[in-house]
Amino acid sequence: MKASIFSALAEPNRFQIVELLQSSPLTVGEISERLGIRQPQASKHLRVLLDAGIVDVIADANRRIYKLRQEPFQEMDDWLISYRHLWEDRFDRLDAYLQVLQNNKKPQSDEEL
Amino acid sequence: MKASIFSALAEPNRFQIVELLQSSPLTVGEISERLGIRQPQASKHLRVLLDAGIVDVIADANRRIYKLRQEPFQEMDDWLISYRHLWEDRFDRLDAYLQVLQNNKKPQSDEEL
DNA sequence: CCATTATATTCCTTTACAGGAATATTCCGA
DNA sequence: TCGGAATATTCCTGTAAAGGAATATAATGG
The missing domain is CATH 1.10.10.10 (Winged helix-like DNA-binding domain superfamily/Winged helix DNA-binding domain)
Structure with missing residues (x-):
């Protein structure tokens, strides 16, 4: 792109x-x-x-x-393929990771992932 | 978009x-x-x-x-749907039409399609 | 409360770009 | 060859946006 x-x-x-x-x-x-x-x-x-x-x-x-x-439209279409997971995946792991980041104020000791 | x-x-x-x-x-x-x-x-x-x-x-x-x-990526992906015909269709009629336009103006052309 | 860390904002300067107006270029036909 | 139509380019000007530097804001630990 x-x-x-x-x-x-x-x-x-x-x-x-x-x-x-x-x-x-x-x-x-x-x-x-x-x-x-x-x-x-x-x-x-x-x-x-x-x-x-x-x-x-x-x-x-x-x-x-x-x-x-x-070409440019095909290129954009190909480029977007790697972003499809944003709405096609359930995305549970990433949401969980964000939750952990928010709950753990000091991420030095407990590593969940 | x-x-x-x-x-x-x-x-x-x-x-x-x-x-x-x-x-x-x-x-x-x-x-x-x-x-x-x-x-x-x-x-x-x-x-x-x-x-x-x-x-x-x-x-x-x-x-x-x-x-x-x-959302924006999904939106772009949806928007691109109406451009897919650019590379998915054969688009023969339009190309032929443009070819005719070009060849009619040139005095001599031995090029075949 | 104070110092530190992480992030956001403001001010300033420079540059890129869009629109307007005028002009140049190209092609056709009489 | 000349004129007109279609398009491209140039010059000018105003504006928006990006980077640098400095500063403001927010949260944390002591």
Whole structure:
């Protein structure tokens, strides 16, 4: 996971662009129109998404059609696998450990785990 | 999906904190030591993660034990479901369409699909 | 109450980044 | 070749956020 993916998606307009492109590729004009932002801002945000590897662009005459790349999303999905235990495990041992930490004010003598 | 989750994870130190906490809850001191950053910076980053709902804190005497919350990760995982088609579908029609757009503009192209 | 330990907060400075406005670039058709 | 449409880039400015240093707060043992 590169942090550039997160920082790219952290900006609300860029997040919306990604949500838009989820349905279908779009031109810069369509994007700026649907988001209600000016064309230069749309281009700038798309540049950030492009540099972050989140979108691809294809030239069509003097238009640019932007589409999502699969890699960053697949990467996020893979990254999240190691966090699934947070809601899939019962997590009993860890909760117990926290309980012990809270009850034992000086953990120097009694080691429960 | 709130953008605050992405902006919280966009900062490299905070991302590392999250990766650390994936294994087990930790105190501020342990976190600042393992990341090689000063304690005030660790506290500040943890504050951001707390406000973003990414971590929870439990008081243990004058220590604070931080642990991951499940919700934001579950939320990201759910959010990614609607992007799985990017790598699970063959997506042939769309690729073909884009290919046509590109080839129509080039004078000569012997490339086959 | 005092000293110590652990953590949080404040102030300051620097830097990155977003938006606005203007301009440059590219492509098409007449 | 010229004009217009679509897009990209540059310059400027304001703001938010990160790190450093110092300090404040809270809990513990004596």
